[in-house]
Amino acid sequence: MTSTDWLETAPLHVRSPGRVNLLGEHVDYNQGVVLPAAIDRQVDLFALPLDKRHIEITALDLGETVKIAFTDLDQKLDHQQIPLPTWALYPAGVAWAAQQHDLRLHGFKAAFRSNIPIAAGLSSSAAVEVAFALLSDSLGGWALPRLDLARLCQQAENEYVGVHSGLMDQFACAFGVPGSILRFDTRSLECRALPLPPGVELVIADTGLRRSLANSAYNDRREDCAQAVAELKRAIPGLQSLRDLSLEDFYRLQNTLPERSALRARHVVEEMARVEAATDCLLNGDAVGLGEWMVAGHASLRDLYQVSLPEIDALVEIARGLPGCYGARLTGAGFGGCTVNLVQTRHVDRFIAALQSDYHVKTGREPQVFACKASKGASILKKN
Ligand code: GLA
16 A cells, blocks of 8 residues: 555645537547537646656555656556556656657656546546646746647657547646637647636536447547548648548548548538537527537537447437537547536536436436536646
8 A cells, every 4th residue: 555645745736627528529630620628627636756767656546556767668667667557658658758858857756636537538638647747847847838738748648658639638638718618729729718608507427338449449530531631632632631621522522432431521521610600609609509519519420420329329319308408419539438518507407417317217327417617727736
């Protein structure tokens, strides 16, 4: 057992949120625009600096500790030369990515806990990455701009963990604004905070389902999109990504694509159009319109991108029939996980109770349903 007495007096405390995505799913790695928000579920990371060439990390929720020498980061081994457990790849990946950029690593002893459901589409991993990036930035005196920190974390996820994700999760975690959805353009890297319509809340429902091999299914989707771009380049030589493809060109050329790539590409180009429409709804405080685009987005993830599950579809269908619900959809990569629901504030409590019980009656399963607030991005709460 690891003693955690030192946590009380730890000189550093970093807090880093999860995120929910309202719309713009599987578009970030196609250079599209996304609409996420950081949420009030977070990682709390406590740390003290060590004058050593290693890092020691405890996952409080698992009761596990690893010690990793800087020289072993490359090999993904702990100090006893044992392969790192999966959870440790995220913090180790951040340290490894820092090494790739010749950033000075400082030793530390750290412990973290999280109340973000794991592997549920709420970016529990990005929250861990950004927390450790902020910690190392502070200890190493890097003073990196936030965007660079977010990219460092993405590099850790892409190259160390091996998930070829876009920048949305780390960005939302680093840049969240209370009460607002971030309209983040993953191509220009511009971001604008758009307040949620008045009188609505975000409610998250976690099916508790986690599909194994989700990471490879995710990477496969990304490959399908790359294949679509490669094929479409024959007709449109300047095409860099699906971001460059108009709806008209897609409909005109879709029959030239292999069937699966055509389905994936159609989701992406139509989802990008939905994001524009949803942005107008946010600008006009139009919760009804926003909810409709969310529902359309879900159908597309289910039928074209094929990342939903029957249980998630059931949660969405039940939610749509409940009073005060403007819209519901799968959030995050899919293959299990959570739905996000846009619900009238005065109906939230009844909505949560009804969704739980109706889903239980229909599937025999117990979802975790909770309201969440769009929240601020990661920060250092204490530094002595
Ligand atoms: C995961 C990835 C993101 C994004 C979403 C799907 O959360 O980490 O980059 O691609 O899936 O929108």
